Structures are given as structure tokens and as C-alpha cells.
Amino acid sequence: MRFKILRKDGFARNALIETKRGVIHTPAFMPVGTNGTVKAMTPEEIREIGYEIILSNTYHLYLRPGHETVKKLGGIHKFINWHGPILTDSGGFQIYSLASLRKITSQGVEFRSHIDGSLHFITPEKAIEIQLALGSDIMMVLDECVPYPAEKEYVEKSLKLTADWAKRSKDYFEKHRNDQAVFGIIQGGIYDELRQKAVEEIVKTGFDGYALGGLSVGEPKEDMYRVIKNIAPLMPEEKPRYLMGVGDLMDVLHAVEHGIDMFDCVIPTRNARNGTLFTSQGRISIKRSEFKEDNSPLDPDCDCYTCRNYTKAFLRHLYMCREILSMRLNTIHNLYFYCRFFEKMRQAIADGRFQDFKKEWMHVLEKNFS
Ligand SMILES: CNc1nc2cc(C(=O)NN)ccc2[nH]1
Numbered sequence: 001m002r003f004k005i006l007r008k009d010g011f012a013r014n015a016l017i018e019t020k021r022g023v024i025h026t027p028a029f030m031p032v033g034t035n036g037t038v039k040a041m042t043p044e045e046i047r048e049i050g051y052e053i054i055l056s057n058t059y060h061l062y063l064r065p066g067h068e069t070v071k072k073l074g075g076i077h078k079f080i081n082w083h084g085p086i087l088t089d090s091g092g093f094q095i096y097s098l099a100s101l102r103k104i105t106s107q108g109v110e111f112r113s114h115i116d117g118s119l120h121f122i123t124p125e126k127a128i129e130i131q132l133a134l135g136s137d138i139m140m141v142l143d144e145c146v147p148y149p150a151e152k153e154y155v156e157k158s159l160k161l162t163a164d165w166a167k168r169s170k171d172y173f174e175k176h177r178n179d180q181a182v183f184g185i186i187q188g189g190i191y192d193e194l195r196q197k198a199v200e201e202i203v204k205t206g207f208d209g210y211a212l213g214g215l216s217v218g219e220p221k222e223d224m225y226r227v228i229k230n231i232a233p234l235m236p237e238e239k240p241r242y243l244m245g246v247g248d249l250m251d252v253l254h255a256v257e258h259g260i261d262m263f264d265c266v267i268p269t270r271n272a273r274n275g276t277l278f279t280s281q282g283r284i285s286i287k288r289s290e291f292k293e294d295n296s297p298l299d300p301d302c303d304c305y306t307c308r309n310y311t312k313a314f315l316r317h318l319y320m321c322r323e324i325l326s327m328r329l330n331t332i333h334n335l336y337f338y339c340r341f342f343e344k345m346r347q348a349i350a351d352g353r354f355q356d357f358k359k360e361w362m363h364v365l366e367k368n369f370s
């Protein structure tokens with residue numbers, strides 16, 4: 001995997017990640033395809049909107065249908081019919097947020113499946129073995145995603161385990177890699193000095209890219225913003241920086257300003273299914289009665305399939321009927337909005353006008369025009 005910085009505008013970077021399955025232009029947004037599908041979308045629609053990489057969750061695919069099954073069927077790209085780059089999360093976060101009866105030992109993490117309660121034990125090596133079997137292009141080490149709030153002593157202890165697990169994941173990866181990439185994950189809660197130590201430890205092991213994990217887990221925005229501002233610039237400048245689970249476009253602007261290159265978040269897809277749509281005039285909730293007879297397109301400045309062919313009145317009607325088409329049309333629009341936003345942001349960095357872009361969008365994004 002090659003990372004080439006094309007332009008810098010302050011700490012913001014406009015770059016390329018070259019993988020064997022295609023190029024990713026950064027800053028990049030990765031739609032979340034948890035069970036191997038970006039909910040309600042076909043892979044062709046995702047590609048047509050303009051996405052170059054999607055995220056899939058190791059935890060879910062390991063539990064169902066199973067990584068050996070996916071391998072037997074020809075690997076994840078064939079299985080889900082997406083032939084571009086795929087990044088798989090290691091499961092650290094899902095085990096923390098979804099599974100039950102979690103037990104963390106120095107060897108690995110024991111948990112019960114949220115699907116059928118079956119007992120599982122994942123080690124740093126096993127997490128990589130699963131991702132290799134799936135055949136993902138960018139893998140994540142197994143870490144402990146520290147919950148919020150967490151005492152400083154707990155975080156300090158957890159960091160030692162996460163650094164040891166990062167080394168074990170990397171060693172296993174080095175023995176079995178074939179033209180894939182592996183990213184390290186920086187934890188450390190909201191404690192800047194612990195985060196700084198984590199960067200030093202994880203960089204010592206050496207990875208193809210570095211992720212900021214353990215954020216957007218319920219901590220106050222100002223803590224998340226401070227950690228991003230102080231820690232992102234300390235992460236290796238010549239490697240991709242990935243902020244996991246973020247996010248809201250205001251947060252994306254702040255993170256890109258401080259040198260983050262990659263993002264994943266369920267906001268555009270999950271909000272679409274709940275009728276919250278992002279438009280150039282701000283966020284709207286399509287179920288509101290004011291749209292009952294509104295014959296105008298969802299967003300006059302958007303040329304996505306949904307905005308070109310349907311009215312707010314029809315989108316509201318589909319939502320009220322809980323029609324499947326509601327999920328599809330809303331998701332198409334929100335993903336298109338995010339994709340265009342990232343495209344314009346990359347161009348703004350390339351033109352040296354990131355600060356103008358950020359100012360221009362800040363007040364749009366905080367506006368709920370209904
Ligand atoms: C939605 N918030 C959010 N925080 C995340 C943190 C991690 C992480 O630390 N993984 N090791 C992953 C996904 C996340 N999504």
C-alpha cells in the first residue's frame with residue numbers, strides 16, 4: 001500500500017492511498033457495510049455515488065456466516081460483490097459495544113455472541129487470522145476500545161495491553177501477509193499524555209497506517225476535539241491517519257483540519273433510515289407534517305437520483321408507510337451528500353482554500369432548517 005500526499009493546506013492533507021484493488025482519494029469517507037452490505041444499497045449504487053472503499057465488521061462476519069465460510073466461498077470481495085478496497089475493523093469496538101459477558105485477559109478477549117449467546121475467545125493473532133481469511137485489504141489490530149468514562153489508572157493499564165496486542169497482531173500479520181495493509185490503533189481515553197505515550201508505543205511496532213480509536217464513545221465533544229487537535233499531528237505524517245467511528249460533518253471538518261485522512265460512520269446511513277436527511281440548507285426530518293404537500297425536491301442543490309425524481313411529499317409518505325423504498329431513497333441521498341462533501345473538501349485542500357470551505361460549511365451544518 002502506498003500513501004502519497006498531493007497537497008497540504010495547514011495540517012489538512014489531500015492524498016492518495018494506492019491499494020491492489022484500487023486508489024482511495026483522501027480525505028475519504030468509508031460507508032459502513034457491517035454484514036457485508038451498506039444497508040439498503042447495492043455495491044453498484046455505492047460505486048456509482050462515488051465511494052472507493054467500504055468498511056466491513058470482522059466481529060459480525062466472524063459470527064455469521066463465519067470467516068472460514070467466506071474464505072471457502074472465495075473471500076469477502078466475491079461474497080459481497082464489491083471489488084474495490086475493503087477495510088475491516090478488528091472487532092475490538094463491537095465486542096465492547098455489542099457482545100455480552102466480556103472478559104479481558106492478557107491473552108485475549110472472551111465474549112458471548114449478541115446473536116446466539118455462544119462463547120468465543122479472540123486473541124490478537126486470531127483477529128488478524130479472521131481478517132486474512134476474509135481477504136480484506138486494510139486490517140485493524142485487536143485493541144481494547146476503552147469505554148468512557150474510564151479512570152486514568154485503568155486507561156494506563158489498558159494501554160499496556162493494547163500495545164502488547166498490537167505487537168502480537170503485527171507479528172502474526174508479518175508471517176502471513178500478502179499485499180494487504182495493517183493499521184495500528186491509538187487508544188488512551190481523554191488523557192492527552194497517555195495518548196502521546198500510546199502513539200510512541202504503537203509507532204515503535206510500525207504499521208502501514210494509524211487509527212485514533214476510543215473516541216465518539218460518549219465523551220464530551222470538547223474532549224474529543226482536544227484529543228484530535230493534540231494527538232493527530234503526532235501520528236506519523238507519512239502514513240494515513242484514520243479516525244474511527246467519526247462522524248458528524250462538523251467533527252470531520254475539525255479532524256481534517258488537524259490532519260486526519262480517513263473516516264467511517266453510520267450517521268449518513270442510520271440517520272437516512274430514521275428520516276433525518278442532510279441538505280445544503282441544513283438537516284431536515286422528512287416525517288414532519290410540513291412536508292405533507294411539499295412538491296419540491298428534497299434538496300434543490302443536489303443531483304442525486306432521489307432529488308432528481310421525487311418530492312419531499314412522496315419521501316415523507318414512504319417514510320410514514322415504513323416502505324422499504326424510503327430507506328433506499330433516503331440512504332442514496334445521504335450517502336451522495338457525504339460523498340460530494342468529501343469531494344468538495346478534497347478540492348478545497350488542493351486549492352489551498354480549506355479554511356474558507358470550513359467557514360462556509362460550519363453554519364450550514366449546525367442549521368436544522370426543520
Ligand atoms: C461511533 N463511535 C465509535 N468509536 C469507535 C472506536 C473504535 C475503536 O476504538 N476500535 N478499536 C471503533 C469504532 C468506533 N465507533
Ligand SMILES: [Zn+2]
Pocket residue numbers: 298299302303304305306307308332333336
Ligand atoms: Zn439528493
